[in-house]
Amino acid sequence: MKTSSNKISIVKASGQVVQFSLAKLKKSLKRTGANDEVVEYILQTVQEELYEGITTKEIYNRAFALLKKKKRVLASKYKLKKAIYELGPTGFPFEHFIGTILKFSGYKVTVGAILQGECVEHEVDVLAHKNNETIVVECKFHSERGLVCNIKIPLYIRSRYKDVKNYWNTFKKHETTLTQGWVVTNTRFTKDAIQYGNCVGLYLLSWDYPSKNSLKDIIDRLGLxxxxxxxxxxxxxxxxxxxxxxxxxxxxxxxxxxxxxxxxxxxxxxxxxxxxxxxxxx
Missing domain, CATH: 1.10.150 (DNA polymerase; domain 1)
Incomplete structure (x- = not known):
């Protein structure tokens, strides 16, 4: 190679140009459970094939193909993010996926519930109950790479959640207390979306947030x-x-x-x- 891999510019799905990070690629390979020998072999091979302006998709495809040759189960784990995109094009399979994850975490779950609010009715993606508490989960699925959840999403969801909560917790027939609103996405939240969500008490869950308990962490930990x-x-x-x-x-x-x-x-x-x-x- 004429240029150090650390100085190679790559193009993300969003169109953003960033410097190639060997450390990030290594981390993603290690997450699959691949041993050091396999990881080093793939890193070396990918580095030798890098060129200025290569896309993250091309890098991913090459690493995936190399893993698949070594062991299919490693390739399956490596394609997790892509696999979640493949739940589309509609958001319903993703809602069902999130509902199933909550079931495995001990919740009693309903996917696609109609709830009365103080002002109007709302259709919510997932309603989950555990330990006399209830959470309302709104799922924002993107089938197109490069899209993110900006501050408009938690702003909108918080207003719906407040309307539902104001009615739920004053209606005597409800045997649980509505305690939390969640926003779940298969992509990423912008910084201001995270800041706002944390400020108003929404629980945000995305591909890489919160740290060490993100969607990818939960899936890997529970094998879901x-x-x-x-x-x-x-x-x-x-x-x-x-x-x-x-x-x-x-x-x-x-x-x-x-x-x-x-x-x-x-x-x-x-x-x-x-x-x-x-x-x-x-």
Whole structure:
């Protein structure tokens, strides 16, 4: 290479130009559970192929292909962010995904609830109950890379949450107390969105926020991977499963008869189930 990789400019999905970070690539590879030998091999290979103006998508695709050759389960974990985008184009599978994560965290969940507010009715994405407390969750899904949640989102959601809360906590038939409003996105919050959310008491959850308990951290910690991470299922098969509310790999392991409905051969079915079982238990 004529230029040090540390001085190479790369183009993000948003169009922003930034300097390539070897440390960030290494961190993303280490998150998959790849050993040092595999990580160093991929870092070296990618560095040798860098050029000025390369896109983050090209870098990702190369690293993904190299991981896939080494071990499919590593590639599945590496494509987690992309896999969540693939839950689209509508936001409903993402809402179901977030609802399922909350179920695994001990909540009783309803996806798509109509709630009466002090002024008007509101349709909320996820309603979750635990320990005599209730939370209202609004999901902002983006199927297009490079988009973020700006301050308008928490501003709007807070006003709806306040209207619902004012009615909920004065209605005697409700057996729980409405304690918190959440905003969840598969992308990122802007700095002022985070500042405002924290100021007014909204709980914000995004791909990388809050630190150490972000969406990606929770998924990795609980092993709650969406079926879209699979490197063996086709796009048609993934859509078939999503249309039947099979959103998590764990759900497919339990209800694997859907693979029979898809006409998947016994040999391929075994490979698919082995892949996602390794992923959920890695």
């Amino acid at each position: 991977y969406p079926i879209t991470v699979s490197t063996l299922l086709t796009n048609r098969e993934k859509q078939f499963l999503l249309n039947r509310d099979i959103v998590l790999c764990r759900e497919l392991i339990k209800d694997n008869f859907y693979l029979d409905h898809l006409g998947v051969s016994d040999v391929r079915k075994k490979r698919i189930l082995t892949e996602i079982d390794q992923l959920c238990n890695s």
